[in-house]
Amino acid sequence: MINLPEELKSRISIEDVVARYWEEPNRAHRVKCFAHNGKDRNMLVKNGFVYCFVCEARFDIIGAVQHLFGLSFIQACEKLNIDFDCGLPVGKKLTRSEIEELKRAEAQRIAARQAEENRKRIENKIFINVCDELHLTQAIVSALEPSKPIDIDTLDEELIDAYFAQLKRLEWLEWLADTLLGYDTDCEWTYTIGADPHVIYERLISGDLTI
Numbered sequence: 001m002i003n004l005p006e007e008l009k010s011r012i013s014i015e016d017v018v019a020r021y022w023e024e025p026n027r028a029h030r031v032k033c034f035a036h037n038g039k040d041r042n043m044l045v046k047n048g049f050v051y052c053f054v055c056e057a058r059f060d061i062i063g064a065v066q067h068l069f070g071l072s073f074i075q076a077c078e079k080l081n082i083d084f085d086c087g088l089p090v091g092k093k094l095t096r097s098e099i100e101e102l103k104r105a106e107a108q109r110i111a112a113r114q115a116e117e118n119r120k121r122i123e124n125k126i127f128i129n130v131c132d133e134l135h136l137t138q139a140i141v142s143a144l145e146p147s148k149p150i151d152i153d154t155l156d157e158e159l160i161d162a163y164f165a166q167l168k169r170l171e172w173l174e175w176l177a178d179t180l181l182g183y184d185t186d187c188e189w190t191y192t193i194g195a196d197p198h199v200i201y202e203r204l205i206s207g208d209l210t211i
Ligand SMILES: [Zn+2]
Pocket: 033, 034, 035, 036, 037, 038, 042, 052, 053, 054, 055, 056, 057
């Protein structure tokens, strides 16, 4: 069971609370007492508490906030929780199943973050692969390119077929790289696959689409 007041006390120092809502403690850890509103620095701020040597007021962080703002215990916890960004479920007593639910949600957040990181790694790998293939194909295309001036009669038909196949592949890879980078290029693939990089990555990851 989470002990909310203890959790707040472990996260927030009395020095920070006093400095934020009252005044910065001096080097001797002293401030003017906000309980009896004295002129001298009679209040010691240390070890999780304030203590006044004159009026003997003694508060922890929650008590100090209650006193400074005239709040109830729970209201003071809520204020600290919000002001110091603790994000704790203050203000209600949690049932066992609610605590389980919180733990489950936390585990889900962690799992989702890991899945997201994994996905980014895979997407990176795919993009690098596309770029590598693009460069390779550019090299193949220039190697297969018929020398000029082109003499139609001496052209090897198989080589020409291979050349056009690679040219087509080069267009595909260029479009793929552009689209994954977020550039909008209109072409036949835009109509069949779409231009949403997320969808394309999804299909590449699942193997539904091959580079
Ligand atoms: Zn005092």
